[in-house]
Amino acid sequence: MTATIETAAAADIADLRQLYYAVYGPHYPVALGTDPAEMSRLIADPHSLWLVARCPRTGGLAGSAAIRSEAGSRTGKLEGLAVHPDHRAAGLAGTLTEELCARMLDTGRLDSVYATVRTVSTGPQRVVSRNGFRPLGILPNAVDLSSRESLALYARHSDGILDRRLPVPEVPAPLAPLLRTVERSLGISYAGTEATAPLPAPAEPTAAPLEMIEAPAFVRRRFRERFPDAAQWFYPLHTPNVLLMPDDGRFEVYAYLNRTGGYCALVAAHPAPADAAAWLEPITRTLTRAGAGYVEALLPLSQHGLLSACLAQGFIPSALYPAMRPEGDGFTDYVVMTRTTEQIDFRGLAVDEPLQPYLDAYVSAWASTYLPTLEVAP
Missing domain, CATH: 3.40.630.30 (Gcn5-related N-acetyltransferase (GNAT))
Incomplete structure (x- = not known):
């Protein structure tokens, strides 16, 4: 036909x-x-x-x-x-x-x-x-x-x-397997990028309550006021429908929550992502209670501090999007950091050969994050 x-x-x-x-x-x-x-x-x-x-x-x-x-x-x-x-x-x-x-x-x-x-x-x-x-x-x-x-x-x-693509001087070491996989898959190079130790985790926040506002029209209006320039968003093509903030209003995190699909994307943070970095754990916990079994953030590969903060809270580098956004005369690479609160079962996965190395890189990163290193005493 x-x-x-x-x-x-x-x-x-x-x-x-x-x-x-x-x-x-x-x-x-x-x-x-x-x-x-x-x-x-x-x-x-x-x-x-x-x-x-x-x-x-x-x-x-x-x-x-x-x-x-x-x-x-x-x-x-x-x-x-x-x-x-x-x-x-x-x-x-x-x-x-x-x-x-x-x-x-x-x-x-x-x-x-x-x-x-x-x-x-x-x-x-x-x-x-x-x-x-x-x-x-x-x-x-x-x-x-x-x-x-x-x-x-x-x-x-x-x-x-x-x-x-714009050069990236360094990345947290847990991202190295993903970068090597992308190099082999796409034929690009990260030879000038050094894998260094992640930065220390941000200090734990004080016990201030975290509020989640679910008023989609209000959230959209406030989001457009805070971020008139789309270049400030973590995640393009996602319009936030929930707003999270502590009761003192020191920061605002905008997210898109899809309860039907059970997933959530962190879209942006005001005044800057670093202001919410120490709150990733309570933010994720709040979204999980609201129905998100999976949370993701899209971050510039050059943001060593933000990537380190995500790693410290159990987020895994799951995908790398080279040359995702224009910046001046070049293009910025982005990393998809993901966290799931539900048991991962890969037994039913059907993976074509070009995708298999990415699955291997994810499993390696997950194991290094969630499986303890055991020492055997003589």
Whole structure:
């Protein structure tokens, strides 16, 4: 079947919801396939692109995929890649992915596009790999669908972007295995980056209560007031819906919490991330009580102090995104630091060969963080 590729329209929303239900069942935790208002906003967004594949015989939707971006950002996210079970032998996933990248990357609208890919089978990993995406890491327990699933992070860059990465003088030593893996996988070098001892953990905070405000409209307004420049956010493409702060208001942490999927992304901190570094443990504990079995933060690779603070509170370097953000004439590398409070079970993981070294690096980092070093007395 040769499907017709078209830009999604508001009139397609009902059929799109049926498509995502047919592919993922009732547990799909992403608004792109379930929330008509959010779907309508994405279709109308001039910074994003949503394509559908239409069956030429029936006119029904056979597949769907989108690249989402936002004003001021040169990074996009491949989302909602879905092909109806009746059309999975037609190569539609690859066709949609390549057409999206041709329109958003090859034309210069974006510098890179990333995707979080399911690991219940190797099929999704191979689809993005065949379309120029390369693995960057593993995100254990990242989302709760019918069960707790791990995701893989992949990205595709425009030509020449990786050659413009800004140098990083040093990183905490626990990040070294991840850097070596990225070097081998992407063919880039961190030869000038020294692995040094993590900085001492920040002093434990005084026993001031930590409050969590769940008022999405208020949080969005306050966030835009505090951070009019998107370059100050930890995490692009995530609009915070919760605000955490101690009762004396000395700092504010903005996060996106998805209770349906059981995950959370730390988006930004005011006045600066360092002001909240000592509070990572109570922040994570509060979010866990609110339903997040998985918490992640996206931090610049050059921020040795922030990375050390995350390591001290049990966060694991899980993925590395080279040249993620423009900075002057170059590009900054970012690290995804993750922490899960639920038991990790990799027995059901289906990992394609290029992704395996990242899984090995994660397991090594997890063991060095959570397994004690035993001394045997003579």
